[in-house]
Every structure is written in structure tokens, then in C-alpha cells.
Amino acid sequence: MRQKFKIWLRAARPFSLTASIIPVTIGAIFAGKESKFQFTYYLLSLLAAVLLQASSNMLNDYDDFINKVDTKESGSSSGIIFENLLTPEELSKGGRLVLALGCILGLFLAFQKGFFILILGTVGALSGYFYTGKPLMLKYRGLGAPLIFIIFGPLMTLGGYFVQVQKINTNVLLLSIPVGLLTTAILHANDIRDVYHDKKAGIKTLSIIIGRIGSCYIYYGLISLSYISVLVMTYYRITPIWSLFCLVTLPTALKNISKLHISNGFTYELAALDQETAKLQGQFGVILIISILFSR
Template sequence: MATVAEWIEGARPRTLPNAIAPVLAGAGAAAQLGAFSWWQSLLALLVALALIVGVNYANDYSDGVRGTDTDRVGPMRLVGSGAARPKAVLAAALTSLGIAGVLGLVLVALTGTWWLLALGALCIGGAWFYTGGRRPYGYAGLGELAVFVFFGLAAVLGTVYVQAKTVSWEALGCAVAVGSLSTAVLSANNLRDIPTDRGAGKRTLAVLLGDAGTRALYLALVTVPFVITVAMGLGHPVTLIGLAAALLLVKPVRTVVSGGEGLGLIHVLRDTGLAMLAWSALTALALVLA
């Protein structure tokens, strides 16, 4: 039976910035529109956290029962390692996704944004079918696109919309920037797993692009937010403080460029996530001041 520490590691806490960053950026964009609500932002954050924990457990379960995680570098795999029974991990995944659904329903009901129920259902479906079902889209090279849409566009713009009932160009910029960084985290993860994914028949985008192509994609993705920062700075000079987040990317970019692989790429995921969190916090603060 898995220990509490193993369950926590199985939830992949290093991915939590992917849930926190879009809500931070969205809250800042809502404040810039004069519509910030602390409790609506908090509910949006809880939805995002429950969703990402749910997708992590669902991924652990689906990959584990397929045998994809039998020989894998990286964080604890509950099913693949045999530490937890598949049914227990499935229950944890469904519970987390269920909590996300309930909290999302509460947020929608309290704000009257009922059409967002469809978006919430799409997010939960996306979380499950990433590696679940007969034809998981994560096995067809679509994982990065889904992360960009769900943890970038949907999470940021959804956070803004429930508060302001509209979105702005600044909000859209934040959504693209956070989505790019979140996608970069997944790209680094899949870069590390190219050998084992290829052997297991998991055709991620990294497997399709190959080692060199995936490294180029990562570099392009981490560049996008700072191009957006410069563009936003033309209208709101204070947002240029977001450029400071680039300092956190020096080490991971150096590792990717120099050909780091396997365990050497683990810190790239962590540091890219921290850079995303820093960019979102700094930009949100700047939008509040703007």
C-alpha cells in the first residue's frame, strides 16, 4: 500500500504552478478591468488545483494499466511502480475531477456564467482522455495543444470572465503567455521521456518531432511570454517587470541547449514552472498597478 508521501508525490506537486499561474494572471487582468473578486479568484484556483491533481492521477492510472510507466525516469508512478492498486488511483483521479466539477458548478452558479459549464465539462473530459479511453489524444501528439488550451486560454480567460463578464487584450496576452510556459513544462517532460515513450508506443509530440525538434519547440515556447511582455509594455510600461522572470529560465535553457537528458532534465520542469509562476505574479501585480 502506498504511503501518504507516495500519494503526494504521485499527485506531482511540481506541476501545481501550471494551475496557480493562470489564476494569478487572470486575477491581475480582472483587476486591470476593475472587476477583481478575491472569493471568485479563490474558487477558480481551487478548481484548477483539483483539475490538475485529477489529471495527474488519471495519467498515472491510464499509463500504468497500459504498461507505459513500467520503465520511466521521473516522479513517482503509483500504478507503474506497484505502490498502489490501479482501482485506488482511479478512485483518486475521479474524486479530484469530481471536486473540480462541483467547485466549478458553485462558481458558475454564484456568478451566473452558466455557459461556462460547457467549458468546465470540456476541461474534465480533456483531463480524462489525455491518456484515458481507447484513443487517448496524448498518445497522438496532441498533449501540448491541450495544455495550451486548458491551462492557458481556458484557465486565464475563464478566471477573468467570471469576474469581469468580459475579457481584454491584456487578458488574452496573459492567456497566451501562460499557455506557452505551461506547454513548455510538458515539452520538457516529454523530451525527457522520448526513449521510454517511443518504446511503449506512446506517440507524444516530442516523439514525433524528435530530440532536436522538441528542444527547438521548448526554446520557442519560453520566448513567447517575454515578447508579449514587451508588447504589453507599450501600453503599460510597468508590466515590463515581467521580464525579470527570464532570470529563472537561464539554467533550464542552458540545459536544454546543451543536450541534457534523463534525470538531468528534471530541474528543467521545476524551473520552467517557477518561471511561469514568477511571470504571472509579476504581471498580475503590474496590471493591478496599471
């Protein structure tokens, strides 16, 4: 039983789940500065977001396998199917079940907190399903990066906020920018690494469309703009002065940028760049959350 749980946990790609945890938490904490913090609803909204992301990760693994985007040689999936830990059908059914659970939670939150949550949840669920699922297969058409920014930036941050206070705040949308950019950088790092295998599979990610040099500049820009946005928001007092502590993660960011800069094309040297970028996003996000939490 424990071994089976570990397999499913691995299929969910836990290292990436900060992508949903951070924005929902930022939105909820920011709302807590305006009214009483509803911890139970925060946990429910967080669980719904994590379930939707985990289901997308599982279904993405399945779709990439079926469409021959992932192979044993590419090493870009969770490896669950290739190691015969789960069959493709089991992974697909599991992903759909997790998606259904996330949708049920979302419907409950919409019933409790308003129709706007239903809109956000529907957009999130459909985006996760059609990220690689037929007929849209958005990632395979070069739309992965902008979609990820929207979902893991404004949508989830605003969702975490709205569940608490049932209103929209433009400052929350601004707060979503740095974390959304870093989350997009995780996906972009993954796409840069996988260009060779993605080309063989006949799909077109953003990295394939704009080429190596353009892809590198996009990554540099995503990382740089994350820090610049915090500086600007601090200057205009949208975020507290303590949010400048996010700058302590700069060495990690520069290390990732350097790794990409000196890599010889799309090579094995970039194998862990997506995970390293996920660590950066997590560290940056936690510091931003703490700075908001302890601000007046």
C-alpha cells in the same frame, strides 16, 4: 493520517500546480481592475482549477502505468504506484473523486456566474480526463502540447476573468499567451526527457514525431516567445510597464535552454528540466500578477 495525506499530495504533483494557479489569478486580478474584486469567487474558481489539474495528474499516472508508458526505469511518474504507496485502482478512484469535486465546484460557479463557465469547465474537465484516458488518449497522439496551451492559457485565464465580471475581454486572451507558452514548455520538457521510454511504449508524443532537433527548437521557441509577448503587450500598453520585471527571470530561462542544448540526446541530464521549467513559469507568473495588481 498525515502520511496518507502526503502520499495523495505527492500524487497530485504539487510542483506543477502553478500551471493552474497562475492563469486563474491573472484573469481574476485583471478583472479586479474593472470592477470590485470578489475574493470568495476567486478562491472557488482557483480551487476548481487546481482540483481539475490534480485529478488529471493522478489519472495520467494511472493511465501511463496501465498502458506501460511509465516503468520503474523511466522515472517519469510520481512514483506512487511503483513504490506501492497506492494501488493503481486507488489512484484511479482518487483521481475520479478529485475530478468529481472539481466538477461540482464548476457547476456551482456556472449556476452563480453564467452558462459560459459551464462551457469552459466542461472543456477543461474532458480535456484533463482524455489527456491520456481512453478512447481519445490525446497525449499519445501528439496532441498534448497544443491542448496544454489552450487549457492552461486562454481557457483558465478567461475563466478566472469571467467569474469576476461575466464578460469576455480580448486583452485577457492576449495576457494568457506568455503563461500558456511556459506551461506548455513544462509538458514539452517532460516529453523530451521521456522520448526513449515513450518510443518503447509505442506512443507518439510531439517530441517523437518531430525528433530531437525539432523538439529543442520548439522548447527554445516556447520560452523565447513568452518574453517577446510580454515586450509586445507592454509596448501596446496591454500590460503595465512593471511587467518588464518578468525579464529578471531570464537567467533561469537561459539556464534551462543551455541545459537542453548541451545535453547528449534524451538523457538523465534532463531529469529535472520539467520541474525547473515549472519554477520558471511560477516566478514569471507571480511577477506578472504583481505588476498587474499594482498598476493603475
